[in-house]
Amino acid sequence: MDVSDVRFPTSRSLAGSDAMNLDPDYSAAYVVLRTDGAGAGDGTGGALEGHGLTFTIGRGTELCVAAASVLERFVVGMDTEELFEDMGGFWRRITGDSQLRWIGPEKGVIHLATAAVVNAVWDLCANTRGVPLWALLAGMTPRQLVDLVDFRYLRDALDEDEAADRLAAMEPGRARRIQHLQADGYPAYVTSVGWMGYDESQVRTLCEAALAEGWTALKMKVGRSAEDDARRAGLIRSVVGPDVRLMMDANQVWDVPEAIARTRELARFDPYWMEEPTSPDDILGHAAIARAVAPIRVASGEHAHNRVMFKQLMSAGAISVCQLDACRLAGVNEAVAVMLLADKFGVPVCPHAGGVGLCEYVQHLSAFDYIAVSGSLEGRMTEYSEHLHEHFVDPVRVVSGRYQLPSLPGYSAELLAASRSDHLFPTGRIWAGA
C-alpha cells in the first residue's frame, strides 16, 4: 500500500468556494494497493492495483494520509480472495480496532482515511473481477449485500432480515433497470455555475452555458448577506427561468432560527431544496428547520459522518434528501448501509459530489441504488461539478445533464500517473514553485 498527498490549487480560481469554505484546494489522501499477482483471481496471473481516495480541501490532507498509513495493518499481507469473500468482516475489522476507535469513533480523520482504504479495496475487487463497481454490487444477492453492512446501532430502524426482504423484492427488476440506465443515463444537476467566489457576469455566463448543455437542475451557494443572496438568486432565476430546478446550499453557516428566516426570505426564488442550513451534527435543528420551511425540502449529508447520523436524520424527518458522501462515510460498505436506510425511510438519495473524484465515485452508488435498492429515479439527482475530471483515467461522462453508466472495471477514481506526480504535495511540479 502506498499513500500520497495530492492537492489541486483550486483556491487560485475560487472554484469550489462557498460561505463556509472560502478557498478550498481540492485534495485527496490517495491510496494504491498492489497485489503480488499470485492472488489475483482474474486468470491472467498478473498483478492488479486498487486505487482509492478520500476527498479533502487542502490543509489537513497530510493527517488523512498519515491515518490511511496506520490502517495498512488491516490490508497488507492479506490474501485478496479471502478479503473479497468477506468484505463485511473486513469493514468491521478496519473500523473496530479497539484503540484506534477512540480517536473517532467512526468520524473525522480516521473515518475519512478508512474510506480511502475501503474504496481502494473495492476498486481492487472490481478490477479483479473485471467489472465496474456498480455491476459488482448489482451482481450480489440480497444476503450478500446485507452481509456488507454493520447493522450494529441500526436495528431499531432496520435489521438484517428486513433489509434482505426489501432487496429481494427489488431483485426481479434489476436487469431492466440496468438497460434503462445504459440507454438513458442517470439524472444529475450541476453545481459549478454558482460558486460563491464567482462574480455576476461569470455566473450569468455559466448559467447560460449550462442551459445550452441541457441542464435542467442547478445549484447555487447562499449564506452571505441576505441582500447578496437575494441578488444572486434573482440573477440566476432571471437567466434560467422558472422551470429549472434551483437548489440552494448554505454550507452550515446559519443558526437554526437564522436558517428558518433566511430560507423563508429566499422562498420567492422557488428553491427546490435548502442544503446544509446549519451544523451537520444538528439533527434536531435540521428537523425544526424542515418543519418550518416546508414545502421547501431540507437536504444534508455531505458532512453526516456515519450511518448512525443518517439513521437519525431520516427517522426524525430532518432531511427530505439524502446527500451521502462516498468518502465521509467509510467507503462502499457504509454507503450501502445508508442507501438501505434511505430506502426504508423513503428518502431519495442524491449523493454529494464535486470535489475531486466524488463524481467518479457516486455515479456507481447512484446506479446501484436505482438498480438494486430503491428501484426509482423519482426525486433522484446526482450532483455534478465540472472540475478536475481530466485528471482521471476513466472520467465521468455526462450528456445532456445525465451521468452515463461507467463501463470500465473498477471504481473509477484512478488518477492519471502524471496528474498524481504533478500535484503531489508539497514537492510536485504544481506546488514546488508556489
Place this chain on the structure above:
Amino acid sequence: MDVSDVRFPTSRSLAGSDAMNLDPDYSAAYVVLRTDGAGAGDGTGGALEGHGLTFTIGRGTELCVAAASVLERFVVGMDTEELFEDMGGFWRRITGDSQLRWIGPEKGVIHLATAAVVNAVWDLCANTRGVPLWALLAGMTPRQLVDLVDFRYLRDALDEDEAADRLAAMEPGRARRIQHLQADGYPAYVTSVGWMGYDESQVRTLCEAALAEGWTALKMKVGRSAEDDARRAGLIRSVVGPDVRLMMDANQVWDVPEAIARTRELARFDPYWMEEPTSPDDILGHAAIARAVAPIRVASGEHAHNRVMFKQLMSAGAISVCQLDACRLAGVNEAVAVMLLADKFGVPVCPHAGGVGLCEYVQHLSAFDYIAVSGSLEGRMTEYSEHLHEHFVDPVRVVSGRYQLPSLPGYSAELLAASRSDHLFPTGRIWAGA
C-alpha cells in the same frame, strides 16, 4: 510548541478495560508551549510554560500528535497577553480554519488535538496569572465567560444574553461556594474497582478497599453476556450493600432495543445510571432508551464530540447526566459552553475522567461549574480512577471520596519530565524493550 506521544502500558494489567475498549494503553498527545519570557505578565520577566494534553488509548495517538503540530500556526509567535485577552476569538480561529474544518468539522482527531492545544494555552494563562484554572474562570465576569464560547449553533437553545443573565444570577454566591469547596471538597465516585478485565477476587478486594477509603459511589463495567454482567453486579452489590450508589457503564456495545432489555434485566441491582448504552452519536436512540428505562438515569458524554451534540442530548431528554470530557470537547472554552447548556437544561454535570490527566483536568471544571454556573452539588459527582496520578507534577488529591480543591497555578496536567521521557512512544525506556 513541542508535541510528544506519551503512552502508558496499561493494557499489561487490563486497567481501563471494558466491553468496547479491551486493552487500552492510556496515552496522551502532549503539548508544551514556551514563551520567550518577554510577554509573561507575571512580573518576574521569566519564561513560562503551558502544558496541555488530549487523552487517547494507544494506537492513533501519533495522529493526534501530528494534528496538534498542524495547529501550531494558531499559537506560535503570538503575544501571550493578546491571546489571553481574547480567548474566545482564539478558540474560533483554531476551530474555524476553512480548510482544516473539512476533516472534522469539530470532531475526531482534529478536535482532540485542538483540545490539547487549547488546554495548553489555558494552562499557560493560569500559570501567567499565578492561579489555578478554576480560580481563573471563577474570577471572570459573566460577560467575559460568555465571550469564551462560540454560540453559533447554540442559539436555538441558549443565546449570549440569556447565558450572561444566568451567570449573573449566580455571581453573588461565588465566594461562599469557593469556601465550601475549600472546606469539604467536591463529591466523586470511583471507577477503578470494576474494570472488565479484572477477575472476581480482584473486584471484591477493590470494592472492600473502596468502602474502607470512604467511597459511597462506584462504577462497574457491563456489556458482556447477560449472565456475566448479572454475576459481577451481584458480586459488587453483595460487597458494598444497598446504600452505595452503583453506576453501570456499557461503553456503547448495545443496539437500542438490546440496551433497553439489558438495562431492565440489571434493574434489580439498582443501578444509579446506565452509561453509554449505545452509539454516542445516537441522540434519538439515547432518548428512546431513557424513556424506556426510567427511573434509571441514562448517562453519556465522554464521546459526545462537541457542544452541538450536547445541546441535542439534553434538549431531547436523552441524558439525565452530562459526562463532558475535557479533551473530547475542544478544551476549556467548549467545556464552558456545555456547562452553560447543562445548567439551562437542568442536567447535572458529572465529568468523564480516569484515563491519564482527565481527573487532573475535570476537578477544575467541576469546581467552576459549582462556583459560577450551576451553584449546586445535587446529583453531581466527578469520576475518579486511581491510575497514573503519580506521573503528574500536581496530582489530584481525593479524601474520603471527595476531590480537594487544587491550589497550585495552572490546569494541573503537567506530567513529570521523567515520566514523559520514560513513556515517550516508541523510544522511551518503557517502550524501547517492548
